[in-house]
Amino acid sequence: MTAANVIDVQQFINRHRFSRTQIVTLLLCFLIVAVDGFDTASIGFIAPAIGRQWALDPAHMAPVFGAGMFGLMIGALCFGPVADRIGRKTTLMVCVGFFGLASLASAWSPDLQTLLVLRFLTGLGLGGAMPNAITLSSEYAPDRHRSVLVTTMFCGFTLGSALGGILAAYIVAHWGWHGVLLVGGIVPLAMVPLLGWLLPESVRYMVARGHGAAKIGRILRRIAPAADLSGATYTVADKAPPGSPVRQLFDPRLRRGTVILWAMFFMCMLIIYLLSSWLPTLIKNTGRSLQDASLVTAMFQVGGTVGAIALGRFMDRFNPARVLSLAYIVGAVFIALIGHAAGSSTPLLVLAVFVAGFCASGGQVGGNALAAGFYPTANRATGVAWALGMGRIGSILGSMAGGWMLTAGLSLATVFEIVAVPAVVASVCVLFMQKRKD
Known part of the structure; x- marks a missing residue:
């Protein structure tokens, strides 16, 4: 051979x-x-x-x-x-x-x-x-x-x-x-x-996982029917650290990235679920109708969809961690702007909500791709899943945090300035993300 x-x-x-x-x-x-x-x-x-x-x-x-x-x-x-x-x-x-x-x-x-x-x-x-x-x-x-x-x-x-x-x-x-x-x-x-x-x-x-070459070859022929795979053996470039898939997350080659991804997912999903759950109520409290509040909130999801695709393209062309870091810091600015625009300019409010969704929600989807690209094959599913699991903790806290802040009687501007802080933290965290060294 x-x-x-x-x-x-x-x-x-x-x-x-x-x-x-x-x-x-x-x-x-x-x-x-x-x-x-x-x-x-x-x-x-x-x-x-x-x-x-x-x-x-x-x-x-x-x-x-x-x-x-x-x-x-x-x-x-x-x-x-x-x-x-x-x-x-x-x-x-x-x-x-x-x-x-x-x-x-x-x-x-x-x-x-x-x-x-x-x-x-x-x-x-x-x-x-x-x-x-x-x-x-x-x-x-x-x-x-x-x-x-x-x-x-x-x-x-x-x-x-x-x-x-x-x-x-x-x-x-x-x-x-x-x-x-x-x-x-x-x-x-x-x-x-x-x-x-x-x-x-x-x-x-x-x-x-050491599956037979014949099974692997059958799938690869579905991708490229004309490829000559006769007598071939197959390999993957990334090497698995020792231990169980969960233990591998804390291998010296992976643990820094693991901690950064967990922090980033936690912060992003806290923001997304807080805004998704409470934005209609917060906007309605400014005197707008529930219908208007719902339409403005929908721009967060629209922005997230556009942002996911756009940021994905930028991540393929440039350093993905830096793309996400920039997105989160811009998102922080526009999240804070929501609180100042909600009581005055409707066009500015729509823009702020759209860009916040583009950066925060779109950035979270980009984070999924970043996590999938960071971990080796042997524990990729575990790495992505545990990052999402940590993010779910943030989503639970985010869903409750809006109620706490409303109960505390904070001004609308103060509420959104506080919500912008996790985006800043996520931006700083991912800035220190490094490519895995096998």
Whole structure:
């Protein structure tokens, strides 16, 4: 066997045209995170209907949101290491089927306690699916386009959230809140056989775990049918540190980046969930109508979608850590500006909210690509999942922090100046992110 017969699978992906297999992989991952977005948005629309039926006030309904978010955090922490042991495709199928069954069962919840348990279980599956969709997308993307492909794939979450709000309102009006949970269960369950049929396992994972050359060759031929793979053996350039996937996160080559990514994800998701949860209320308190407040808040999501794709392109062309650092510091300026513009200029307020979404929400999606590119194949799913898990802690605190600040009676300008601080911290943290040295 000569050196010419040894094929680095990432270099193989880099050399060949983007194939139909890779497009299908990204589309399926897009659909998975879209279902996640649907679930995240729709629960907010069905909560009032559940409250009316069971005679519950908002304080009693709050744990429904908390249970799902807690499940998302635990699911990310648990299923990331699982995927590095048994594979991305298998874990994705298990997680999608799991949250589909849990959502389906939620539709027949007889009381709040049962719903809380099932929402937690739904969150477990969703929390495990998202980081594995990011990981698999990253491992089928050529290096030169990895960031923009991962960030574009993740825009499925935004689309799913938008559709979740629209469809949930229609379904509740015609079939009640149970119908929304039925849709949230049936769609992912229908996707499981589709994933089994069309979704390939990560070839980088297969090489790292010592799978047979024949299996790896069959997948690579789907990417480049004309390639000569006869007698080839396969390798990946990145070397795995010793220990379990979780322990590897703190290997000397990785621990600095791990801590930085955790801090960045925590800060970004704190901002995103605080603004998503409380921006309509804060804007309405300035005297604007709820409709106007909702439309202004929608610009945060629009900005996030545009920002995800734009920042992904910049991350592929320039130093990705510096691109994100600049985005977060600009985001901090415009988050603070929201508080000063909310009581005066509507055009300035719309601009501030849009740019805040572009930088904060778009930057978080870029952070997913940064994490996927930082970790080696052997613990990539764990690295991405645990970063998202740390971010979920920030999202829980962010969802509650708006209420605390409103209760404290702070001025609107002061509230948004405080919210800008985590963006500054994220900017400083990621500025010190270094490329991993194998």
